[in-house]
Amino acid sequence: QSALTQPPSASGSPGQSVTVSCTGTSSDVGAYNYVSWYQLHPGKAPKLMIYEVSKRPSGVPDRFSASKSGNTASLTVSGLQAEDEADYYCSSYAGSNNLVFGGGTKLTVL
Amino acid sequence: QVQLQESGPGLVRPAETLSLTCTVSGGSINSHFWNWIRQPPGKGLEWIGQISYTGTTIYNPSLQSRLTISVDTSKNQVSLKLYSVAAADTAVYFCAGARVVATPWHFDLWGRGTLATVSS
Numbered sequence: 001q002s003a004l005t006q007p008p009s010a011s012g013s014p015g016q017s018v019t020v021s022c023t024g025t026s027s028d029v030g031a032y033n034y035v036s037w038y039q040l041h042p043g044k045a046p047k048l049m050i051y052e053v054s055k056r057p058s059g060v061p062d063r064f065s066a067s068k069s070g071n072t073a074s075l076t077v078s079g080l081q082a083e084d085e086a087d088y089y090c091s092s093y094a095g096s097n098n099l100v101f102g103g104g105t106k107l108t109v110l
Numbered sequence: 111q112v113q114l115q116e117s118g119p120g121l122v123r124p125a126e127t128l129s130l131t132c133t134v135s136g137g138s139i140n141s142h143f144w145n146w147i148r149q150p151p152g153k154g155l156e157w158i159g160q161i162s163y164t165g166t167t168i169y170n171p172s173l174q175s176r177l178t179i180s181v182d183t184s185k186n187q188v189s190l191k192l193y194s195v196a197a198a199d200t201a202v203y204f205c206a207g208a209r210v211v212a213t214p215w216h217f218d219l220w221g222r223g224t225l226a227t228v229s230s
Contacts, residue, residue: 034213043222045114091215099215
């Protein structure tokens with residue numbers, strides 16, 4: 001069982017927006033602004049999409065945005081495109097030099 | 111462009127030691143903190159541990175007693191040894207890097223991973 005809770009699946013049609021949640025506790029997501037989001041395509045190297053709750057690395061489209069409220073972080077993908085179909089994982093620093101991940105969400109573009 | 115390549119035996123016997131190597135190419139090993147992360151089949155990601163180029167390590171508490179991560183700066187390689195493995199250690203093992211100039215808790219560099227299967 002993963003430390004952070006994500007919905008197993010999410011979906012949307014091209015052009016729509018979809019939001020994926022990541023729920024932790026007051027000891028991880030709620031305590032630190034070190035929430036990250038990763039995109040995993042099968043057989044490819046995972047890609048950092050968001051770091052420090054809402055910051056986008058260079059090269060990540062601004063269609064990807066994220067936020068945090070209390071113990072829950074959220075990733076929103078706007079203007080869904082076919083290439084956005086992937087697994088998305090959140091992570092959070094959990095104190096005491098420990099990092100925890102969510103169980104992952106499979107995003108399907110209908 | 112910095113690239114990471116994980117390597118190691120695909121099959122390990124139960125109770126033996128899993129040894130994996132991450133080779134960093136196209137850049138300096140001194141630029142990042144290096145991490146190992148794994149993904150059991152059909153399950154989520156699990157952070158295993160981290161090492162700096164100076165050799166300072168931090169480990170996932172749940173794996174700490176069976177784990178050694180080391181760095182060889184002369185070869186630009188990071189290694190993982192997981193002792194006394196069991197079937198639950200079967201996973202794709204990823205190498206990932208976090209920039210030294212940033213916080214060490216987000217990983218902007220990843221390898222494609224290598225599957226390690228524990229089976230007799």
